[in-house]
Amino acid sequence: MPSAGPPRVVVSGSGNDTITITDNVNTFVDAGAGNDKITTAGGNDTVVLNGGNNTVSTGAGNDVIYAGNGVDKIDGGAGYDVVNVGNLANYTVSVSNGSVVLNSTTSGQATLTNVQFVASVNGTESLAIVNSQAEGIALRMFDAVLGRDADAGGAQYYTQQVNGGTSLSTIANNFINSAEYTAAHGSNVSDAKFIQDIYQGALGRTADAEGLVFWAQQLVTGHTRADVVVGIVGSAESQAHDTGVIVVTGQV
Structure with a gap:
């Protein structure tokens, strides 16, 4: 298990250094300016x-x-690992051989393996890297229902919920009934307005007449608003629209 208490601090200089941590003590590593090789073990570690x-x-x-x-080149290993970049809006994202490649439009490249989340230090965009379509649907609900990218803590929580057997409908209900959703939309949202809001959040467009009629009919024939969220967010269109969630199978 990772150790409790403050982390050990390791600071390297400007040379090309090799830093190897073999115990489970939480460690903070400042890599300096050289070409470094850094390996840590079982702690909850921070590497700069x-x-x-x-x-x-x-x-x-x-x-x-x-x-x-x-x-x-960053391999997060087991656990829930977060990479921070300056502003994700300045990066292009691609997948190569099971790794996520971030190319900065200004400087730098990061190849990520076994990393679950990319956060922006100077921006609001994030990238959740998930292992299954079900995880992807759950995390796209942040945009669809709340109108924002996932945060690292929320992404980790709902990923764990999916893997623990919680249904997507239950997760959708959590989003719909959240204080954040109510603060933004109120507590008396009509069915038509609800459907339009989910279309806008999940697909980036207003609902077409056929889609609006279809989902309204679902609601009057026994389906719940959570079912509507799962249906719309689970579509191929939603997956293509929401670039803040990417599925890369085989991660640990």
Whole structure:
């Protein structure tokens, strides 16, 4: 198990350094400016990359890595691992050989393996990297229902809920009944307005007449609003629209 208490601090200089942590003590690593190779074990570790081309493997634990402006290869290992970049809006995202590749339009590249979340330090966009379509549907509900990208804590929570057997309808109900949703939409949203809001959040467009009639009919024939959310968010159109969630199978 990761240790309790404050982390151990390791600071490297400007040379090309190799840092290897073999115990489970939570460790903070400041990588300096060189081309570094950093390996940690079972702690909940934090690694800060600066310049240079770095290779990072953080082992087990829930780790946080701050990408630098070089060419970095990051393997988060087991656990729920978060990579922070300056502003995700300045990156293009692709998948290559089971890894997510972030290419900055200004400087730097990061190749991510076994990383579950990418956050923006200076922006509002995020990228959730999930292992299944069910996880993807759950996390796209952030945009569809709440109108925003997932945060790291929420993404981790709902990923765990899916993998623990919680139904997507139950998760959708949690979003619909949340204080955040009520604060934005009120507590007396009509069916038509609800459907339009989900279309806008999940698909980025207003509902077409046929779709509006279909989902309204579902609601008057025994289906719930949670069912509507799951149906719309689970569509191929929603998956293509929401670039803040990407499915990459085979992660740990």
